[in-house]
Amino acid sequence: MVYDIKEYDFNKNIKEIISNNIRKYRKMRGYTQEQLALYTDRSFEFIRRIESDRGKRGFSIETLWRISIVLGVPLDDFFKEEEKEEVTF
Template identity: 45%
Template sequence: MSQKHSEQYKIIGQAIKKYRKQRGLTQEQLADRVSISISYLTKIEAPNCDQPFSLEVIFDIAEVLEIPAHVLLEDL
């Protein structure tokens, strides 16, 4: 991952974790509903996130969490 954007990935990952927990979903449940592996989601949500992810993944996660995708980007 580019060091240039590593902090932004971490912030988005923490937002995903926050809203997942608010919805009462486990990582396994969210990963299953988004059709990504649990290990991929775990890396996305890790406080030291080293996993880049696409807008498509953000859109899919937001849809499952029933929030607008921009909410995951608000703290950037």
């Protein structure tokens, strides 16, 4: 996806977008937070906070890289915002 830089909203919370995507892809793979924590060598509490704090908790690129490998999701997919479906009547 290519953005028109003049129209891109840099006020979006990228950490929240990433956190939402981590949760989405984890559930798609059928993993629990405990399993993701185990496979990424992170604590359950750390994974829980990443997903539940809506981007308020920071995490390293290494952690995101580990999650990417475990879930089999390319890194750039975590930065993509879900497109809202437009409902027309």
